[in-house]
Amino acid sequence: MKIIIAGAGAVGTHLAKLLSKEKQDIVLMDDSEDKLVALDANYDLMTVCTSPTSIAGLKDAGVANADLFIAVTPDESRNMTACMLASNLGAKKTVARIDNFEYLQPIHQEFFKKLGVDSLIYPEMLAAKEIVSSIKMSWIRQWWEFCGGALILIGVKIRQTATILDIPLSELGKQNIPFHIVAIKRGNETIIPRGDDTIKLYDIVYFTTTQKYIPYIRKVVGKEHYADVRNVMIMGGSRIAVRTAQYAPEYMKMKIVENDAARCVRLTELLDDKTMVINGDGRDVDLLVEEGLKDTEAFVALTGSSETNILACLAAKRMGVRKTVAEVENIDYIGMAESLDIGTVINKKLIAASHIYQMMLNADVSNVKCLTFANADVAEFKVKEGSAITKRKVKDLGLPKGTTIGGLIRNGEGIVVTGDTQIQPKDHVVVFCLSMMIKKIEKFFN
Template sequence: MKIIIAGAYAIGSHLAKLLSRNNQDIVLIDDDEQRLENISSDYDILTMHASPTSLAALKNAGAADANLYIAVTPDENLNMNSCVMAKAIGAKKTVAKVNNYEFVEPEMAKFYEKLGIDSLIYPENLAAYDIVNGLKMSWVRQRWDVHGGALVMLGIKLRETCEILDRPLKELCKPDSPYYIVAIRRDGDTIIPGGNDVLKMYDLVYFMVTKQYIPYVRKIVGKEHYVDVKNVMIMGGGDTAVRALKNMPEYMNVKLMEHDVERCDYINDQIDDQRVMVINGDGRDLQLLNEEGIHTTQAFVALTSNAETNILACLTAKRMGVRKTVAAVENLDYVNMAVSLDIGTIINKKAIAASHIYQMMLDAEVNNVRFLMTANADVAEFTAHPESKVTKKRVFELGLPNGATIGGLVRNGEGHLVSGGTQIEAGDIVVVFCYNVRMEKLEKFFR
């Protein structure tokens, strides 16, 4: 697949990292030579120093034969214009990043498609969706619904209350067990576990489970005492916060703290909801936090533009008794530090956007894919085709690449966990957790 990326900024750089693992034919265009040098030294991609709105540059980059053209510079007008040009000279599919929610309204999709823009990405909206989804389960670090929730993957931090510590997985994950452990994140390393591996305190463990057994998993990991989120505090009133407010469940009450008076007025104009209170103040002010009821708050979400501020604010909220904390960490270099400090859920809207675009680049066999930043791994849904390799043998006989494990499957709309003796059938949607595995190696099993 030939892919052209316009913009060597955070999203473009992260995309290049994801794609370089899969031997894709990638050209990265940017008008800043230094940004290109920083990326080309790390990843196996071709770079071009040129403007993405130069017709000559697009032709030289091979846009006429491109399967996918992606424009992810900070300038939404440049992104849209370059997509229109790339489509006009032959690019099969175009994607543009925008900074305004109005552009991604569903009724506008056909209009932009006529112009030559097949898909628009608004990172703030994608991040807001992840934040709201995370708040629905206070005891979970990450949640990923597979095929509309037929299967659910939960990332859970284990504490001393966990009932299944220090026992080999072969005792825990039996063929009739209601959950399956697909990965463990421990001391900065990701482990695809075997039967002799054990769970340790402070592990971040990824469980695959069907919806009806989520309460059971909650019990065995010792999280039943975590109170469900009803009261939320948000620090920072940027676009991500506004999108999150618009999508909050009806049973949640939110207090948003923003230091800029004009921004407070703007948010009040945008949000007509009695459950939302906008406060002009600094979310780092301990007196203000106490006055506004931090001790009766179940979740604290820090969404300022400063990663250090968000990390420190979440640490403070935890010390004041808040169980669930969410921090926006836009500097990717700080993500591992935030994880090691036990912040809670980490949100990086650029990585989320890159992951969303990433799934567009994979073959038709892949229905959906999610890059899990904290585990540095992918979770992908594959459809098993008739006569494909996965339908010929039981799971334990397939010889999957090291670093890959099948966590479950969806058959006729119903989720099922997978054991070594499971026989995959044509039409099954199979969920694969993969760490340091090229996606193309897995695709061969499903064709």
């Protein structure tokens, strides 16, 4: 595929690095030469120093032959304009990063397609949805639903209270367990497990299961004593904070601590009465305690500083808060945050890249996600008639090493997959693999 990325900022650069590893034909364009120099020398891609809204510049970048044009500059209007121009100059598909939630309403979708903008991506909204999923339960690190919740992925940090420690997975399998362990993060290593692997203390383990067996998993990981989340404190009144408060379930009480008085006024206009807005410095622990930090089950740090967010979550944990979430935009800090036992890490770049990456796949894929801590990806494929995945039982498919099928949804019902499972056309199949292996899996579904 020929892919042109307009904007060498954080999202564009990360996406270009990601895709260049797959040997795609990548062109990264930006009007700042300084941003492009290092990338041109160190990665297998071409850079073009030009404005994304220049017709001549787009022609020079080869937009007429582009399979995918992605505009991810910081300026929403520029992204929209670049996509309109690229589409009219021959790009087959366009994606624009936006900041206006109104554009995402379904009634506007056809309008933007007529203009030449095929897809819109709003990283702050995606991040907020991920935060809300992760704070629904204090004992999980990650929560993701497939087909409206028919199948669930949960990531859990294993403590001493777990009853599944040091038991080979093949032994667990003989007990007819109602879950599938699809990935294990151990230190800096990500394991797609086999039967002889075991779960160790402090592993982050990713399970797939159905809704009714979530209490069972909670029991075997020894976290029944963790309090349910009812009170949430958010540090920083960013756009992600606003969306998080809006998407949170009705039963959750939200408090947002924001240092800027003018921003606080704006927050009170944007949010309803279930969210309390507090004008103050979220780094002031005494203020947070005064505002009820010790009675809070979840603390979410969403300032513009990754370091501040990590330190704030550490302070909250010291005060007894079970669930902490930190926005960490510096990818190099994600591993450090995990080693410091920050509960959930949110990174807009990885979230945006997951959604854009989905658009590159030829198979019918409805979900792609990068597991933030683990060097692994998960994708939901819809099975076509006659595809290779339907020809044999799962154990005989010869899936590449480093991949596993975590579960499937058939006629709206979630099913945990075993080696003897026979996948059928129209099934939705959830596949886990080490990072950048999704393209190798794709051929089984075509």
